[in-house]
Amino acid sequence: MSVNNEFRPKIVAFCCNWCSYAGADLAGTNRLQYPADVKIIRVPCSCRVNPMFILRAFQRGADGVILCGCHPGDCHYTSGNYFARRRMTLLFSMLDYLGIEKERTRVEWVSAAEGAKFAATMNDFVDTVTKLGPNRRLEDLRCKN
């Protein structure tokens, strides 16, 4: 067996229960390929994700974190994703300000019907993060060994 030393990023995807998680499901039932490096965490609404979730994902070894929610205007709870949008914008801007590669974080709106978009987004995000290499600036060394 050959050992593959190629870097495979760990990606955490927070998916809103009502749209994006269903979108991921659709991608699966349609047999659309996206890398297995993406670990999906289902949340009730994109607004449920607080900044600490994102940071802790990085702490525990994620190389990229993506948040998927309903398209603006389509939130199951009317306005959750609007709040999430502001929050994540400010958080990502702050991470960038601290010198953490801004491509490691992303927000994407994926509806339940957009299985193809989900797969495409994940493929693209995994590619981007793979190019960036492992997360070094926001890692917790204690979690490494």
Added chain:
Amino acid sequence: MEALIPQVVVCTDVRRDTPDVKTFRILTPDGKKPFVNIPGQCAMLSIPGVGEAMFSITSSPTNKEYMEFSIKKCGCLTEWLHMIEPGQQLTIRGPYGNGFPVDTALKGKDLLFIAGGIGLAPLRSVINYCRDNRADYGTIDIIYGSRSKDDLVDYKEIIDEWMNTPGVNVHLTIDREQEVWDGHVGFVPNYVKELNPDIKKTVLMCGPPIMIKFTLAGLKELGFEDTQIYTTMELRMKCGIGKCGRCNIGAKYVCKDGPVFRFDQLDELPNEY
């Protein structure tokens, strides 16, 4: 051996005593007692990842086979402990604290044990020690109260063993009337006064702070002196060896200089416990 590094032990048996108290039997992986202790001493039990806390050792040192801890569910670690099954490994370090002066001040004395609720846990160690060394002590009176019959810790042992030991008198009480209960009903402080114990006895007391407060007042009314009354204390602890600073009351560290104090010693300390 580093004091802060614990040893691994196995919980070989879990016994439910009351709805919120379980007794855990602890042995080393090769089936021995983890260490030797004096009645009234404590040990740091821990579930790695959950936390570490100080518990009084409930079993008597005369029990050479195993060590027991009676633990009430009241916080984060204790809730986890209540969920474990036999065979689970835990960690332990100890023994810590001074323990009761069973071989010195208490020797040859008539003893009066007063306990409320889970307060029996540390006293059970002493009671069983005294029962096993029956000749060394005078009469033993035990006054034990709890909220209800179901909340009496070690009820089976009390009925089957303590009550059948010569020279041991057990007085049980519960807070409120219960159909299945034909014994005494009422709070411990009042029951103590009712029983009007001989003031030559030495008192060992443990229970909730409010019980201690009123029982102490009652005992003093009856003519007991502070120097006759022992209690065992509980404060937040982390290191167990008098270094981390949190169980500090006055110049004493409860983990090292306590947990057993005589009331005249407590009087010397600032009232911060």
Added chain:
Amino acid sequence: MYSIKKEALGSLLAAIGAKRKLYVPADNAGLILFTPYADGVSVNLSRNPDVSAKDFFFPQVENICRFKVCGKTVDVIDNREKNEDFVVFGVRACDVKSFEVLDNVFLSEPVDGYYKDRRDHSLIVTLACSKPLETCFCGTFGIDCAAPGGDVEAYACGDSYAFRAITEKGEAFLAELSLENGGDEAVEACKAKINEIKAKLPLSDLTTEGFGGGKTKDLFNNPKWAELSASCLGCGTCTFVCPTCQCYDIRDFDTGNGIQRYRCWDSCMYRDFTKMSAGQPRPSQLERFRQRFMHKLVYYPENNNGLFSCVGCGRCLRKCPQSLNIVKVMKALREDD
């Protein structure tokens, strides 16, 4: 006594640093912090460093052990770091005294092996305080900043530094460096000058009268505590910059592939310090504030033959966000008499 020219300090430090790990007081964002010696480090010996030297022996975070948990089994692994010999340069008299205060805690039975190992691997080069500050009151606790002690004593006298070995370890250390003899007279002059300044310090008249073991009853219920503690924020600054504060917490961190048990500095000023599921013996900031000072001025001396657990370094005077400090407490509590 050995002596070198001031310009030669850099090459001396380089020579020490080549053999052992060396920490020197250096500039950092307007602070002076003990920093690992390396080329380009800007050594600053003008005043006592902002963070005490206790970190070298009692670091803010220290691994105790690691647990591997697998099903119902638990493995304990001692994964503490191995210490190598190190030298700390420029420690002042107050911090040296603080090591004694810490030793009484950590080296009493049962000995704290983590602390002891670090102590054994250390060599302390002290520096006499040529310019004590308005916040300095080490004299109150009988500490002479002109005779700092440690393994090797250093004096900044005029255009040279003089060194004197205090311990055998220090003797061997100085012998290795092959320095020139001399400097005795300059040191005496330097000491005389320090003593002259010491007498003029604003806090030079502060005494420990009224404090010490056995004073609990006199001080504990003093009504002044309420006002003294009123503006305390409950942060841990005073305890963390203090060279003698030694309270710690033990915590578990789930790393995802094992549990790391570590200890870290804790502060009696924090409300969760004594909080139990059963209650809180120190419910308000008044009790927490009182505990800190009572411990330093009464409880600790009671257990340690009258040695106070304050060394007068003055860091809490400078660093408290709201200007509370031990000097104020001592003065206020004494006013009654």
Added chain:
Amino acid sequence: MQELIKKGKELFANGTVDRIIGWTRGELPYDREIRVFRCAECFEKDFVYDAFCGANLSKYLIEESGKEGKIGVFLKPCDSYSFAQLIKEHRIKKENVYAVAIECYGKCDSRALADSVEDAIYWITDNGPELKIDTVSGAVVRNTYDYMLEKCAACKTKKHAPGCDETIGDEGEKVDDCTRFDIVAKLEAMTPEERFAFWRGELSRCIRCNACRNVCPACSCEHCVFDNPASGISQKAAADSFEENNFHIIRAFHVAGRCTDCGECSRVCPQHIPLHLLNRKFIKDINELYGEYQAGENPDERAPLTNYTKADCEPSVVYKRGGKN
């Protein structure tokens, strides 16, 4: 200062207040501590208002306004925004506070001043533009403007927030040429590597004493997430560089949109970490992305993070703006 003392005595005399919170002389020549004065006499004797009164009194009012009686307080312009914001958040009971707006021309950074003098300081005389410092080895003079607190050097406004009961002296104006975002902008213009190195250098000094959190008027939670063992992040110490970053990002984030930029966090930090640069980054972003917003200024306006518009920018805006790559 005399005017303030006169006002304070008047408030005591006419029964408006039964106590006043203010500054008083501390142990050292540059120390000012905070005290609650309970009588006109002690107020007259001990109250001080001078160049060293940098501390913001607003946070104390959370507790004090919950007590019986009415408390008087003197608010500098920047303090008044914290005060107004806390009222907006229903953390201060306004009916129990009598707030007097007072002028401020910048306060001295006493630590920096003390550090600049090598000898023990006996006394400091404030002569306006210069400070005369008497030391053990003679007097030295320092230029007041060189030792201003950062928050004062980059003062944003001399105008008080609404909500004060009266004003002593003239109401000031907003500072037009405020420079408070200059360093933020400078950092944004750096490369991510430079920014990362900059922040590592600063944050690695953190000793997690929590002074920044405890002094912050916006950090008014009864139980902080960092003290909650169940939150999974209450690590108490900066056990890893991640913890340092995490603490400071989350601390700043939790006050984003509520932070009035009063500068207390940077003033109290014993390790000289420029914490205001984190808070100002959020303020700058909010201003640029969601419109100018000053916390505490408008009691009826919704805070930017509890508000939204349908036309808000997408988070991907971060890829385009901000720092270069």
